[in-house]
Amino acid sequence: MTEHEGLTWRNPWFRRSVVSLVLLTLGAFLVGFVWLPSVHGDFTAEGLWASICQAAGVPSKSSASALDSKHGPLSTEVVLERSMARAGASDAVGRGATLALNCTMCHGAQGMSVSNAPNLAGQYPEVVMKQLEDYKGGQRRNSVMQALARSLSQRDIEDLAAYYAYLPKARTAPTTYDEQLPALVRVGDPMRNIAPCISCHGGVDQKLGTPWLEGMPKDYLVGQLSAFKDATRRNDSQAQMRNMVRAMTEAEIQDVAAFYARKASAGEK
Numbered sequence: 001m002t003e004h005e006g007l008t009w010r011n012p013w014f015r016r017s018v019v020s021l022v023l024l025t026l027g028a029f030l031v032g033f034v035w036l037p038s039v040h041g042d043f044t045a046e047g048l049w050a051s052i053c054q055a056a057g058v059p060s061k062s063s064a065s066a067l068d069s070k071h072g073p074l075s076t077e078v079v080l081e082r083s084m085a086r087a088g089a090s091d092a093v094g095r096g097a098t099l100a101l102n103c104t105m106c107h108g109a110q111g112m113s114v115s116n117a118p119n120l121a122g123q124y125p126e127v128v129m130k131q132l133e134d135y136k137g138g139q140r141r142n143s144v145m146q147a148l149a150r151s152l153s154q155r156d157i158e159d160l161a162a163y164y165a166y167l168p169k170a171r172t173a174p175t176t177y178d179e180q181l182p183a184l185v186r187v188g189d190p191m192r193n194i195a196p197c198i199s200c201h202g203g204v205d206q207k208l209g210t211p212w213l214e215g216m217p218k219d220y221l222v223g224q225l226s227a228f229k230d231a232t233r234r235n236d237s238q239a240q241m242r243n244m245v246r247a248m249t250e251a252e253i254q255d256v257a258a259f260y261a262r263k264a265s266a267g268e269k
């Protein structure tokens, strides 16, 4: 027997090792691509091919659409543009003031709420526009505001935004670094991926579409933060607020809300 004959099918050792290699491969394939995915929590029983794709990490379209139907319309459809942040023409302000007579009952005569409705005086125009459009389209849920917003035209929304942006900022000065700030407002918490509130909500920078918070009623702020946390409010584009609030505790929500609300009484004096 030459040494070449050693690696032919007639060699029982060679035969055995080929057969066991095939069986091992098949076994690993079944365990890795069929059995493990099938006992995994989100196995969808869509057949072998789907399990193989899922196990290999291919994003499945069906799970994304399942998420949609479970949570209703996702996020917002409003595309924020710089031009929305421009102060409106003076006739827009006048027309907005007339329309706003329907809003004073809750948002106050000068846009400063005396109930727990949000203040609108001096709110950035693109914020008022975006929120009204989200109520109108059902991306932000509130029965009163959805009903009201549905009857507003595009022009009405623009004029109301112009009017409220024009109202004197009876609220207090923006948050700055020169005062005592809760840690989350000043520096956030990098370990939990919480960016400082001040970096989006004014003070250091106002990101387009980010609301003015100073002087808002505390209950309103707590309500909105909790709604972002349990995702009953999810009209924030790219889940910006949901991502901030997710890791925050109840006590921290109370704390930052009290901080932003506190500015109201400081300013009224």
Ligand code: HEC
Residues within 6 Å of the ligand: 099, 100, 102, 103, 104, 105, 106, 107, 116, 117, 118, 119, 120, 127, 128, 129, 131, 132, 140, 141, 142, 144, 145, 148, 160, 211, 223
């Ligand atoms: C019956 C009371 C009521 C009336 C009338 C009302 N609002 Fe509201 N509005 C609310 C409440 C309460 C909220 C907060 C709802 C929520 O939790 O989403 C709100 C929210 C808003 C917001 C979102 C503000 C923010 O900071 O996110 C805007 C903008 C707004 N209202 C505009 C208007 C306009 C414009 C009118 C008049 C056409 C109006 N509202 C009439 C009660 C009212």
Ligand code: HEC
Residues within 6 Å of the ligand: 118, 130, 184, 185, 195, 196, 197, 198, 199, 200, 201, 207, 208, 209, 210, 211, 213, 221, 224, 225, 235, 236, 237, 240, 241, 244, 256, 257
């Ligand atoms: C990455 C930017 C960013 C950071 C950081 C951020 N926010 Fe926001 N926040 C937003 C945006 C954008 C919105 C508007 C969402 C929308 O379109 O409805 C918002 C909305 C809110 C609202 C709802 C206000 C209203 O009137 O509708 C509250 C309350 C709020 N933020 C509080 C906070 C607090 C408190 C912090 C710090 C712990 C914080 N945010 C950090 C971007 C940010």
